[in-house]
Amino acid sequence: MKAMIMEIHKDYCIVMTKDGQFLKQNIPAGVFEIGDEIVVVREYSYEPKTIKAGWLKSLSVASMAVVVVAILSIFGVWYFKQYLPLRNAALLTENTTEETAQAAAEEEVAEEAREESTEGTGLGMELDRGETVSFEKTYSLIEEPKVDDENINGVLAFSYEIINNVSLQVEFRNISSVLSFNGTITLTTLFSDYSVSQTKIIPLDGFEPARVEKEPIFLKVDEASLKLEVNGNAY
Amino acid sequence: MFHRQALEDRVIEVRNDKDREGWLISEFKPFIAGVAQKRAGKFLEYGVDEELSVGLSAFKEAMDCYDKKRGKFLSFARLVINMRLIDYYRKHSKKGKEKNLNLDDDSDPAAGLIDSASMEQYRIDEENEKRILEIMEYRAELQKWGITLEELAEISPRQESLREEYKEVAREIVRNSFMLRDLMRSKRLPLKELGEIMPLHRKKLERGRIYIIAMVLAMIGNLSYVDIRRGGGR
Numbered sequence: 120m121k122a123m124i125m126e127i128h129k130d131y132c133i134v135m136t137k138d139g140q141f142l143k144q145n146i147p148a149g150v151f152e153i154g155d156e157i158v159v160v161r162e163y164s165y166e167p168k169t170i171k172a173g174w175l176k177s178l179s180v181a182s183m184a185v186v187v188v189a190i191l192s193i194f195g196v197w198y199f200k201q202y203l204p205l206r207n208a209a210l211l212t213e214n215t216t217e218e219t220a221q222a223a224a225e226e227e228v229a230e231e232a233r234e235e236s237t238e239g240t241g242l243g244m245e246l247d248r249g250e251t252v253s254f255e256k257t258y259s260l261i262e263e264p265k266v267d268d269e270n271i272n273g274v275l276a277f278s279y280e281i282i283n284n285v286s287l288q289v290e291f292r293n294i295s296s297v298l299s300f301n302g303t304i305t306l307t308t309l310f311s312d313y314s315v316s317q318t319k320i321i322p323l324d325g326f327e328p329a330r331v332e333k334e335p336i337f338l339k340v341d342e343a344s345l346k347l348e349v350n351g352n353a354y
Numbered sequence: 355m356f357h358r359q360a361l362e363d364r365v366i367e368v369r370n371d372k373d374r375e376g377w378l379i380s381e382f383k384p385f386i387a388g389v390a391q392k393r394a395g396k397f398l399e400y401g402v403d404e405e406l407s408v409g410l411s412a413f414k415e416a417m418d419c420y421d422k423k424r425g426k427f428l429s430f431a432r433l434v435i436n437m438r439l440i441d442y443y444r445k446h447s448k449k450g451k452e453k454n455l456n457l458d459d460d461s462d463p464a465a466g467l468i469d470s471a472s473m474e475q476y477r478i479d480e481e482n483e484k485r486i487l488e489i490m491e492y493r494a495e496l497q498k499w500g501i502t503l504e505e506l507a508e509i510s511p512r513q514e515s516l517r518e519e520y521k522e523v524a525r526e527i528v529r530n531s532f533m534l535r536d537l538m539r540s541k542r543l544p545l546k547e548l549g550e551i552m553p554l555h556r557k558k559l560e561r562g563r564i565y566i567i568a569m570v571l572a573m574i575g576n577l578s579y580v581d582i583r584r585g586g587g588r
Contacts, residue, residue, distance in 0.1 A: 123485065148396065
């Protein structure tokens with residue numbers, strides 16, 4: 120079948136046959152000129168080397184996609200790590216609610232027992248009724264990841280513990296046998312440069328003996344210390 | 355539409371018009387590349403290979419000094435391009451690049467241009483020149499429709515019967531001046547009219563749109579190589 124060279128490319132020529140068929144022929148540039156007539160051989164029809172290249176291309180694109188996703192995931196985790204405590208907050212809050220209910224029940228039992236044992240004795244009073252309770256201290260969270268029963272004027276005991284490096288479980292107990300506490304607890308977390316990160320105010324009104332108050336604080340990156348301020352009255 | 359004017363007249367006419375001269379040169383870039391590639395015996399790329407710059411300036415030189423007495427323009431241009439390339443290779447005289455060079459020709463290239471023997475040589479290829487001109491014009495016309503030869507090679511029907519059906523559609527359009535005018539104006543196949551005349555499904559016509567248009571352009575452009583008769587080319 121005769122055909123005419125219509126266009127010349129680097130590796131092939133486009134030819135047109137007499138019956139109007141356009142074909143790519145495996146004839147490299149430099150052999151014929153446009154307009155030259157050739158005999159078309161079916162075996163020499165041009166098949167672009169795209170099948171293997173196509174696979175390679177797809178594979179490389181897929182690999183690139185995997186690498187990009189991996190990098191984004193790593194950076195994503197790194198970036199959102201500081202917000203992870205928020206996710207734990209809900210869990211801990213639920214736990215806290217359950218714990219509070221349990222503590223309240225225990226407290227009632229303890230109250231009844233206490234009333235029975237100490238009725239009218241007046242023993243165990245460190246402060247007089249109506250006296251001011253004031254306390255301030257800063258704790259290094261790095262050096263002291265856990266503090267047990269810090270005595271606050273013989274009325275309150277303060278404890279904290281860092282849990283899983285993401286949250287700070289703070290606990291107040293009324294250690295007085297007869298005095299209740301009325302006031303506020305201010306907890307401030309500080310960054311390593313001592314700038315304020317977050318402040319939590321816990322009002323304790325009618326905080327009776329043996330009652331326990333637990334509060335979670337979710338730590339942020341670079342928070343290094345905790346400042347405790349207690350202001351109130353014992354009555 | 356196709357140029358009804360002879361290339362020789364166009365060459366003379368555009369000499370003092372830089373823009374039209376540039377358009378004509380770019381229209382014949384594939385021809386220039388073809389001649390230069392055959393001379394070099396390798397693929398050449400515009401903007402990369404210096405031989406094509408030589409070819410372009412040789413084509414421009416041929417346009418400037420062409421005279422109708424010298425016969426067909428393309429033969430003359432080919433001769434000038436070949437001469438300038440020989441000149442170029444002599445200057446650079448790099449081994450291996452000159453495998454197709456006829457360096458036995460000791461005559462001065464410039465003098466060769468007006469040599470009557472050379473004139474006779476390009477007259478012999480007159481039929482071939484006509485084909486090149488037709489291809490260049492056909493290619494330029496396809497470009498106006500946004501169709502490339504590469505695309506045609508991809509979509510050209512392999513089945514002879516289907517090809518024949520599409521050619522018949524093209525013939526029908528060319529025969530019917532209303533449909534031809536409609537096609538040229540809207541650049542869309544007159545599917546409704548064709549549907550009334552020809553027993554071909556609309557989808558089939560739409561699938562063959564580019565090929566049908568290419569065949570219409572070949573027919574109205576008198577692309578002599580294609581046998582447009584019914585069952586032609588078998």
